[in-house]
Amino acid sequence: MDKETLLKEIEKAFPLRPLPNIIAGDVTPYEDEYSYVETYFKDKKWNSFTFKELYNNYKGPQEACLTFMSPTAFHYYLPGFICIVLNEYDDADLLVDTTLYNLFTDDDSRSTIFDKFTKDQIQVVVNFIQYMSETHTEDFFEDEINTALELWKKRLTHAPR
Numbered sequence: 001m002d003k004e005t006l007l008k009e010i011e012k013a014f015p016l017r018p019l020p021n022i023i024a025g026d027v028t029p030y031e032d033e034y035s036y037v038e039t040y041f042k043d044k045k046w047n048s049f050t051f052k053e054l055y056n057n058y059k060g061p062q063e064a065c066l067t068f069m070s071p072t073a074f075h076y077y078l079p080g081f082i083c084i085v086l087n088e089y090d091d092a093d094l095l096v097d098t099t100l101y102n103l104f105t106d107d108d109s110r111s112t113i114f115d116k117f118t119k120d121q122i123q124v125v126v127n128f129i130q131y132m133s134e135t136h137t138e139d140f141f142e143d144e145i146n147t148a149l150e151l152w153k154k155r156l157t158h159a160p161r
Contacts (some may be wrong), residue, residue: 001127003086005034009127013120015081016045023073036060037068046080051092054084063094066102073112078144082128089136103129104148119159126152 023041024034036059054062066074081099084092129152133145
């Protein structure tokens with residue numbers, strides 16, 4: 001699959017509305033990060049920011065955004081981060097790593113987030129991971145990307161339509 005086709009799939013699978021009501025997740029000792037996420041993403045559509053815009057206007061480290069989002073906000077904004085990875089791979093170095101880490105991690109805290117994904121959205125994630133493994137093979141450990149692919153393909157069999 002080529003990048004343009006994948007970008008169209010993302011657009012089709014992830015609607016722009018409704019925007020999440022709660023953007024920041026549960027507050028921890030990193031309280032300022034939660035306020036940065038809440039302030040920056042409030043009323044912002046997932047397709048309305050680029051890495052450069054995020055880099056210039058987000059108060060905290062851009063690579064931490066997804067970590068401090070509520071499950072609903074993570075689900076809503078993930079396609080924007082995937083698009084940044086696809087379109088700005090070389091510039092968005094740490095953001096690429098943390099976006100992929102969020103997809104490659106399989107723990108209980110993630111299951112509530114990933115349960116929100118439809119079958120079409122999970123297929124987009126599978127296609128994205130497959131694309132990354134084909135176009136940036138040298139940047140990943142083979143077992144890491146294969147494990148992530150298997151994990152998301154397994155989710156595909158249990159996903160709601």
